[in-house]
Structure formats: structure tokens, C-alpha cells
Amino acid sequence: MFYKDKYIFNILFEAIPEGVLIIDKNQTIVAANHPAEKMFGYKKGELTNNHFNCLIPKQMRDSHISFFENFKNSNTTKRINQELNLIALSKCNKKFPIEIGLNPFTYENKKYVIALIIDISLRRQNEKRDHFLKLELEKKITQKTADLHNTITQLKELNQNFKKEIKKRITAENNLKIALKKEKELNNLKSKFLTMVSHEFKTPLSGILTSSMLLNKYHLTKEQNKRDKHIKTITNKAQYLDTILNDFLSIEQLEANNINYKFTNFNLSTVINEVIYNANMLLKEGQHIQFPSNIDEFKITQDEKYLKLALTNVLNNAIKYSPENSNIQLLISQTNSNFEFKIIDHGIGIPEQDKKFIFNRYFRAENALNVPGTGIGLNIVKDHIENLGGTINFISNVNKGSTFILTIPNKTEHENHTIN
Structure with missing residues (x-):
């Protein structure tokens, strides 16, 4: 049914770098692109006609059924919160963390859900590594600060005449703390910026790709409203990206005092x-x-x-x-x-x-x-x-x-x- 324009469908479907599944109201997988098959360890065509539960660990399947039924009828796009720690199951029973975005749609009076799936195993590893490095940095800062305090105390005990020198050392210590704090804040700001840019660009781009793919499914005159809906989605998301780029350009110019x-x-x-x-x-x-x-x-x-x-x-x-x-x-x-x-x-x-x-x-x-x-x-x-x-x-x-x-x-x- 999704292959009336097979050549165009395959180009768009396979061009999406993330895994994409199309699921019918019975939770049967009716289409899967190559990244999805590769992610879950299946050969070409093996996922088609399988129940979606084959990709979910057994202990999570019951809760998934009720969630899917509620979502299918909601007609709203949803990106599942990363903090829920969603886990997927590969063909060889390997579990791995994922991030998923869901979008319900209707085709030929039948309801479907398109799922955009990302394997975030590497991200989780990086988060653990970053957390470890953060703890190590804080430990070193604490140790260095303690060492400075010990040095100052020893100098005070040796000779009260060194008060001026001690005052200079205290000032240096405070400056060091301020510098370390600013460096830490800068690193946090950069991390937050990169995360924000990745999310704010990927979400509208995925929406544009999805709307472009679905736009080619409507050929009848009576389906003009559906075409208009997807054209408006593409236009709005493109304008949104243009606004973000202009904002980033303004930030750079303001910081460089180049306006x-x-x-x-x-x-x-x-x-x-x-x-x-x-x-x-x-x-x-x-x-x-x-x-x-x-x-x-x-x-x-x-x-x-x-x-x-x-x-x-x-x-x-x-x-x-x-x-x-x-x-x-x-x-x-x-x-x-x-x-x-x-x-x-x-x-x-x-x-x-x-x-x-x-x-x-x-x-x-x-x-x-x-x-x-x-x-x-x-x-x-x-x-x-x-x-x-x-x-x-x-x-x-x-x-x-x-x-x-x-x-x-x-x-x-x-x-x-x-x-x-």
C-alpha cells in the first residue's frame, strides 16, 4: 500500500539517517527503512509484518500496549522524554537505549503511526564518561583548594610579619576560584548550547522530511487539504530554522561588537x-x-x-x-x-x-x-x-x-x- 510510488517512497524513506518504522493500528510493522533493520539486527524485509512487540523487552510490553492505543487516537506528534530510559530489543536479544519520536497519520482511512528511532547507546556512554570527568575535576578542585588553605595556614603560623604576603595569596586563591567557576560555567554553557542546537535543528528537519514523504502520497483533488497541511508544516519549520540561524548570527555579531x-x-x-x-x-x-x-x-x-x-x-x-x-x-x-x-x-x-x-x-x-x-x-x-x-x-x-x-x-x- 505504501509503494504506489515505490521509487520516490524508497528514496525518501531510505534517505532518513534515523531508523523509521510505520506501524498499523494492530501494531504490525508495515514498513521499515534500512537504518531501522540494521539497528535491530534484521535482514532486509525481515521486520515487515512482524508485531512491534518483537522490538520491546518482555517486561515492558504490557505497558506499551495501553500507551500505543492512547497515542494512536491522539493525533499529536510526540517525542518521548529521554529521562524515561526507553530500552529496545534487537533480533539477537541485545537490549540498548533509544530515543523515539511518534507521529500518527491516516492513509486511505486507516490509522498508522510513524516512529523515528535513534540508538543513543553512544550518547549514554558519553554521558557516563562526562559525569566521571566532572567528578574527577571537582575532586581536583577540592584538593587544590585544600592545599592552598594548608599553605596559607602554615605561612600564618611561621610569621605574622607575612600578613601582606598572605593577603596576596588569599586574593590569588579567590581569583583562582572565580576563574575555575567561570571556566566551569563556560563548559556548561557550551554543552547546553550544543545540546540545544542539536535538538532544535533535528526536530524541524525530521518534520520536514516526514511531511515531504507524506506529501507525495496525496494526488487526488479532494486531498488538497492534506497537501496544504504538510506544505504549511514544511513552510513553518523552514521559517523556524531561518529564525534560529538569524539569532545565532546576531549573537556572534553582538559578542564581537561587530554591528x-x-x-x-x-x-x-x-x-x-x-x-x-x-x-x-x-x-x-x-x-x-x-x-x-x-x-x-x-x-x-x-x-x-x-x-x-x-x-x-x-x-x-x-x-x-x-x-x-x-x-x-x-x-x-x-x-x-x-x-x-x-x-x-x-x-x-x-x-x-x-x-x-x-x-x-x-x-x-x-x-x-x-x-x-x-x-x-x-x-x-x-x-x-x-x-x-x-x-x-x-x-x-x-x-x-x-x-x-x-x-x-x-x-x-x-x-x-x-x-x-
Whole structure:
């Protein structure tokens, strides 16, 4: 049934580097690519028509049955939490850890699940190694610190006249601790960055590959809605990757102090219309953006590129963290010296304990961890806005929404008024 366009199917199916299985409602494997067969130790075609339980250790099969039935009817994509320590079983009864992403779909009125499987044995080994090295480093730091304390104590006991020298040694010790702490924080930051980049790129890329594969299955005119759904998925995920790449580029430029802000005089409507147009492509079902329409006469002297970047980032966040069938407002007010932009949503809000960290690089609020994101957008926006002489603030309540307020200096002269 999946082989009507066998040549195209095989190219797409086998091009995915991870193991891919397609399972029907009875948990029978109806298709498996070569990486999946190789991962589980099966020859070409051996996995097909086998029950999915053959890949699960016996003691885990009962719980898997109920989980599969619930998931099959959910119609939602799910990546299983790595902390669950999922274990798979090869043909030769070898157990190994895996990470799995599941996506239900319907084909010819029959329900199926496509499973993207990764063997993480090497990752687990590396985690154990890194943990061991971390313990060894902490042990060495503790020992070195103890040695320094012993040396200082001995010097004090030998001669009180060496107080100045001892003070210098104490200062050196503190500097060493600070340096070690900063080095440790830097290593943790690099590790977190690499993990985040790997996850944030792999997930949308897998979604693009899956949607591309399924897109070619719909040829009938009545299946246009299904084609549109997968085309929208590909477009959104491609835009998401483009945003991430632009954010990384901004970080590099900010850290290198290599940004040349170009101040020009332009129509405010030029920026607003482009920001709204791009944001509309990301809207969820029933979402709507309300924004001022009478701004054609207003001009602003600023850096057009980075004003657009800041408004886009905050508005996209409002869309991402708001539910379906909700309104998002963009309000603009002007004084002789400033433009003020308010972006108001009715989304998940920011927990009180997380508010002071919200502009920190790579920080994600605890109620946003299940939503894709890098934690760098607001950090970049804050840096650019402040470099342009402005400010960014927010008001937020959990489950009620957030209001982000961007104030940008304006060199054009107009009377005080608000743009509705």
C-alpha cells in the first residue's frame, strides 16, 4: 500500500539517517527503512509484518500496549522524554537505549503511526564518561583548594610579619576560584548550547522530511487539504530554522561588537506591514492579530533592520505561547522623542520566579519547556533595543498572558498622540 510510488517512497524513506518504522493500528510493522533493520539486527524485509512487540523487552510490553492505543487516537506528534530510559530489543536479544519520536497519520482511512528511532547507546556512554570527568575535576578542585588553605595556614603560623604576603595569596586563591567557576560555567554553557542546537535543528528537519514523504502520497483533488497541511508544516519549520540561524548570527555579531547600526528615516507602516505579514503565516487555528491601520503618515528615524527584528521576535513569541482562537494586539503610541510598541497576548504567561531571568541567554521559563525554542530571542532583542537607545519591559501573569513594551527613540517631530 505504501509503494504506489515505490521509487520516490524508497528514496525518501531510505534517505532518513534515523531508523523509521510505520506501524498499523494492530501494531504490525508495515514498513521499515534500512537504518531501522540494521539497528535491530534484521535482514532486509525481515521486520515487515512482524508485531512491534518483537522490538520491546518482555517486561515492558504490557505497558506499551495501553500507551500505543492512547497515542494512536491522539493525533499529536510526540517525542518521548529521554529521562524515561526507553530500552529496545534487537533480533539477537541485545537490549540498548533509544530515543523515539511518534507521529500518527491516516492513509486511505486507516490509522498508522510513524516512529523515528535513534540508538543513543553512544550518547549514554558519553554521558557516563562526562559525569566521571566532572567528578574527577571537582575532586581536583577540592584538593587544590585544600592545599592552598594548608599553605596559607602554615605561612600564618611561621610569621605574622607575612600578613601582606598572605593577603596576596588569599586574593590569588579567590581569583583562582572565580576563574575555575567561570571556566566551569563556560563548559556548561557550551554543552547546553550544543545540546540545544542539536535538538532544535533535528526536530524541524525530521518534520520536514516526514511531511515531504507524506506529501507525495496525496494526488487526488479532494486531498488538497492534506497537501496544504504538510506544505504549511514544511513552510513553518523552514521559517523556524531561518529564525534560529538569524539569532545565532546576531549573537556572534553582538559578542564581537561587530554591528554597524544604520539610522535612516522611513515610514513606520513599512516595518509594521512586513512584520504582520510574516507573523500571519505562523498563526494557529483561530488566532488573529489586531494592529493599527492609520500609520501611513508616520515616519521614524531608526535602524529599520533591527527594529523589524525586535518586533518580529516579540510578536512571534506572542503567537507561539498563545492558544488557538485568541487575539494578539499590537498597540503603538508616539511622543516627540519616542515610539512605544505594546504587544499583548492571552497566553501561558511567565511564572513569577522566572521573570528576573527572562532576558538571560538560553533561559526558558518552566512552563515553556515543552514548546520549541532556543531561549536566545529575547536576549538578542534586549541587546539591540538598548544599543539603539531604547528599553524593553514586560508585565505578565501565568495563564492570563503577557504585555511586552518596547520604547524606541524617535528623531522625527510630531505632536503627542496615540496610534490606534
